[in-house]
Amino acid sequence: MMQMPDWLRARRGKDAEGRDAALWTKCPKCGEVLYRRDLAANAFVCPRCAHHFRMSAFDRISSIVDGDFAEIGADIAPGDPLGWSDKKSYPAKLRGDREKSGLSEAVVCGFGQIGGFDVALAVMDFHFRGGTMGTVVGERIALLLEEARKRKVPCIVFTASGGARMEEGMLALMQMAKTTAAVTRFTEDGNFFMTVLTDPTTGGVSASFAFQADVIVAESRAMIGFAGRRVIEQTIRQKLPDQFQTAEFLLEKGAIDMVVDRHALKDTLVRLLEYARGGVLRA
Amino acid sequence: MMQMPDWLRARRGKDAEGRDAALWTKCPKCGEVLYRRDLAANAFVCPRCAHHFRMSAFDRISSIVDGDFAEIGADIAPGDPLGWSDKKSYPAKLRGDREKSGLSEAVVCGFGQIGGFDVALAVMDFHFRGGTMGTVVGERIALLLEEARKRKVPCIVFTASGGARMEEGMLALMQMAKTTAAVTRFTEDGNFFMTVLTDPTTGGVSASFAFQADVIVAESRAMIGFAGRRVIEQTIRQKLPDQFQTAEFLLEKGAIDMVVDRHALKDTLVRLLEYARGGVLRA
Amino acid sequence: MSGNLIVERERGLLELERRISELRAANATQPVDMSSEIAALEAKYQQILHEVFGTLSPWEKVHMARHPGRPTSLDYISALERFDELHGDRQFRDDPAIVGGFALMSGRAIVTIGQQRGRDTKENLRRNFGMPAPEGYRKVRRLAHVASRLNLPIVTFVDTKGADPGISSEEHAQSEAIAMCLHEFSTARVPIVATVIGEGGSGGALALAIADSVLMLEHSTYSVASPEGCAAILWSDASKAEEAASRLKLTAGDLHDFGIVDEIVPEPLGGAHRDVAAVVGRTLSAIEMSVTRLSALSPEELLEERYRKYRRLGTWHAERMEPIGGR
């Protein structure tokens, strides 16, 4: 187990510097130009319009986990089962994303504490191949659930995904089966499973573990759905309303338990973990 | 166990003669005047428009059961917990219905064979207090399910009910809880539970055991719903379409497994029992 | 809500209340001492209160149970130590006529679920007057299932005229939705405490009330059908609702006698809305005692006792069937 700052420094490597170079960011929703350090200090929420920027797995983990974080599955690295190549080869794409994001794959898994509760945590990151699920994502999440099952600790998965990863073909689709089976074993033993759906959560990830949780939390304004917006618009040949597939829309449609503003997220998770434990243990 | 003809003669008593006195019946749907014996020979289905007349429990049992039928719970007789009286006292109403229908209560329960399969069978009869569920209906059905659970035989319930019986107040409503609990124990042991919804099935019966079955069959054109047609029309202040709450409507709405014409009913039940047993046992 | 008997009677008392408080205000600023007049008026007020509310007929209780100011599920739930609402049936819609979620009760985690009517017209429209649709009952079932999975007690609040009787509710299989609630509560391996806080109408109320311990507020009602519905069904005349109310045995006392209700929570003279905080506190204490007692039982004991309790309910006698003896 490493201390969070060490762990972060170690895993991010040179990327952290690279990204900090971009000092200013424009809010895609309200257009406000934001100083990146201010944005980070505000949990990547636009101070003007409350737009929730997509967070990196590292930022997410350090914003949620109390202190230490013990990563598992970091050594599971992607293969190239289809020998895929289009403009670039699949391995080249992976290398590129790795350099850009500082991530080894689209999910970071491990154990830590949240508000004093031991948890198994998986955090997907949209900055790596659009958070798509290939073998490594499935493998790491299955491994995490198996280990959490042994340790009998609750598991929380933060989703952010464009769906299954095309470049791994059917082996990517099979990760839906793999993760589902692992969730099933985990929950059938009486363990608590929670997902936090962040922007965006679609396709193979939404149609597997994302919607199998005891409690499904979504971040404000996150886009969540099975089919992508473009696909639906092409099918029905008309524009969809803005709020379609937002977290708030899904709440009204009964698909999720709650929509939470990012600033309130950690407290909410702690309360939910407290309930799942049976309440507040008092002296 | 009595032979069916003996059993029928014994239980129907003098009523059978009384009812046979009405030689002619007019079809409420197409207006055709039908000779009662012809109607009975056609399973109480109008030969002209296929309207399914409501069947008595006796006629139903003799049309479905192979030969013998061993009634249980016949000695469970209604009390008058509320000391109810309006135009007539509740006991007087019960006596009246008993004489008119030849039934001791709104359900007949027992064991017999259908196509060679041992089954527990409950048949509700709309001619006794509109098939309403009071203590005796709940008690007999619970008893049947408990006994079927011991014997590990499938159970089929034919429903026909206007709902809970007002004259027994909350004790009638509690029969929903009683029958539900009995169904639950029966099915959790891995036994097969099937309901046949006949005209009409509403209220407390539809909202308890009727919709808890592994397979739900409905007779053609039977009216099935939670709220009565009149209540809904008063609520929405407009007339409902004719097909609303029919078996066919429910099939389209996904609420039931199949709609069966009465002539095909016994064969269908035998096939379903065969599946539940695991198939056709061959030499 | 006009036409509520209790609200109408309260109008007379309101006039008296107004006069008393005017006198009090005057007494505080004016030199003339009117204490004795005030005391006399207060005595009169109490006398009238007793006359008007001392004994309530079943029909009066029906109106009391429907009083617009009567505390609703959320009044109880928001008085808990903490509440986090969970939404939706995961399939179709979040039904605002049902509220539910995790809560803490003196440090103990529970799952609480209630029917929620509106506290004004706008909210009533949004919450469909507390009449749940199938989606609402499917939310109930889901939350009860979560409670079962996490081994948390279930605390329900019953307050509904009945399940929604509309077209889309029939189209979405209201019967199935309620039946599956009954199924879930019959099989939940955790303590269940249900409290009838207002009107408990028919199967739509029972869907939240199969419980190890059933509490009922003194002036609440719980009946097989609404008095209006009963009168319409039996006599095709909804105006005979008062007669139906008196016949149906729908008061807490009646239901306690039948063994359907385990405990009656007393209300202040004039009804729960006259001292919401006290009633809510008393009710939550009674619920907590039940939860604590039931939590000592194993899941097997809970299920067995729950089964026996409902198995027993009803009145019948053994009778030899005459015709069958003929053989």
Next chain:
Amino acid sequence: MSGNLIVERERGLLELERRISELRAANATQPVDMSSEIAALEAKYQQILHEVFGTLSPWEKVHMARHPGRPTSLDYISALERFDELHGDRQFRDDPAIVGGFALMSGRAIVTIGQQRGRDTKENLRRNFGMPAPEGYRKVRRLAHVASRLNLPIVTFVDTKGADPGISSEEHAQSEAIAMCLHEFSTARVPIVATVIGEGGSGGALALAIADSVLMLEHSTYSVASPEGCAAILWSDASKAEEAASRLKLTAGDLHDFGIVDEIVPEPLGGAHRDVAAVVGRTLSAIEMSVTRLSALSPEELLEERYRKYRRLGTWHAERMEPIGGR
């Protein structure tokens, strides 16, 4: 369905077929013997058939899998010894894009479920081109659950472009519906045999295909996304579908190599629709052999093997992460 490559190629052959049968008819009634001409034409026909259909590219297989005459789920199901259809999700709607129910297979009771596309335009509209809505997947889950309860093997037929991507499907939680199918098939304590008979598209296909034994017809396809969808996602250009098809490894042979498909059912030259009875018979025999073999296993063995099978799938390697060594 115009624009189907296979249908277009068959046009040329149809002309030849017509000429052969005309000659045959003439030969039967006329004194001149044309047997040798007929034989020559038939040889030519076979030769063209081999040239045209002898080896199919992935893209050609995509079109073969979508051939309007290709046998659908109901062609297989209705060839079973007996079938009784069960309907509905018990909640909202009976989705015609899913057919399912009890059936007998050589005397053994099974539950069979399949995606059903239409065999003509009218039926296609009714069945939404075989793209199930959430209600359809909820029917699947319900039927799988019934099979589990009654200890009956589950036999599925996969034939869908994918789950319906419409507005109401999103509103009714398509994701949840599919996820719960995956859950049900992961936990079903009975043998499951899935057969990809046409197009197996994405999660909407997988929802019926978590199985102990996965069969696939020789010219069927099964892919993470439709080639058009994949091209649109990766290159924003659906016209590159052919390229996507060749990259995606969506043929039965590819998937057998990956360990995703256990058995390939051969098709006649030119595709399954050229001899439906033979293909259906062969497929059902293969399914039955799988069911028989799996029925010898205990539920625990089935679940364990099923878990391991999916747990294994994928390609990865162990790699020391560089930065983490820095400490």
